[in-house]
Amino acid sequence: MPKLDLDTIPQTNATGYPDPFDQPVQGRWYRRLAPAGGLAAMGVSHVTLKPGAWSSQRHWHAIEDEFVVVLTGEAVLIDDSGETIMRPGDCAAFPAGDRNGHHLQNRSDADCVFIAVSAGDRTADWGEYPDIDMRFAPEGYARKDGTPYPTRRLK
Template identity: 70%
Template sequence: MPKLDLAAIPQTNATGYPPPYDAAVEGRWYRRLAPVAGLTRMGASHCTLLPGAFSSHRHWHREEDELVVMLAGEAVLIDDHGETIVGPGDVLAFPAGEANGHHLHNRSSEPCVFVAVSAGDHERDSGEYPDIDMVFDAEGYARKDGTRYEARRTP
C-alpha cells in the first residue's frame, strides 16, 4: 500500500556526527521513509525539529540533490545567501554540486515538521561543512586536513 503509517515507523534522533558536533542536532527527530516504502533510488525522511534544534550543520553535497518540503511550524533556512523564514508549503531545493552550505534552525517555540528527500549516488557522495572543521564522504567524517573522525555517517 502506498500510504505509509508514520506512527508505525520508528523515530530516532541518532546522528553520526562526532562530538562536539552531535549536540546541535539532539532535537532533530526523524523517520526514514525510503526503506519501509521499498524505495531504493532515493532517500526520504520525515523530520521534526524541536525548538532550538538544527536539521544538520550547514553542508552541501557533491553527488546528491536535496529537496525539503515544509509541513508544519516555522524554521529559518540559513545558507550562503543569508537567512530566510520558511513554513508550511514552502519547498527548498539544493542541487548536487552547488557549494551552498545550508541547514534549518528552529528558532520558534513550537516544533516544525518537514520531509527531506535526497537522490543521487550515495556511495560516491561527499561534501563539506563550511562553518566547522568537518567534511564527509561515504566512509564517514574527516577534518578538513584529512584526519578521520571515528564517527560514521548514519544510514
C-alpha cells in the first residue's frame, strides 16, 4: 500500500556534523520517508524541530534541489535575504547551484513539523556553509581549506 505509517518509520536526531556544529540540530528529529516508500530518485523527510532547534547549519547545494513545506507550528527561514516566518502551508524552494545559504530555526515554544524534499545526484553533490568553516562533498565534511573533519556525512 502506498500510504506510509509514520509510527513504523524510525525517527532519529543523528547528524554527521562535527562538534560544535552539531549542537543546534540536537532538537531536530526526522524520519526518512523516501526509502520507506521505495523512492530512490529523491529524498523525502518528515522533520520535527523542537523549540530552539535548527534544521541544519545554513547551507546551499551545488547539485541537489531542495523544497520544504511546513505542516504545523512555526519556523524562521534564514537566508541571504534575511528572515522570513514560515507557518503551516508555507513552502520554500532552493534550486541547486543557488549559493543562497538557508536553514530553518524554531524560535517558538512549540514543535514545528515540515516535509523536506530533495532531488539530484546526492553521490556527486557538494556545497558550503557560509556562516562557519565547513563545506561538504560526497567524501564528507571539511574545513574550507580542505582539511577534513573527523566525522562522516550521513546518507
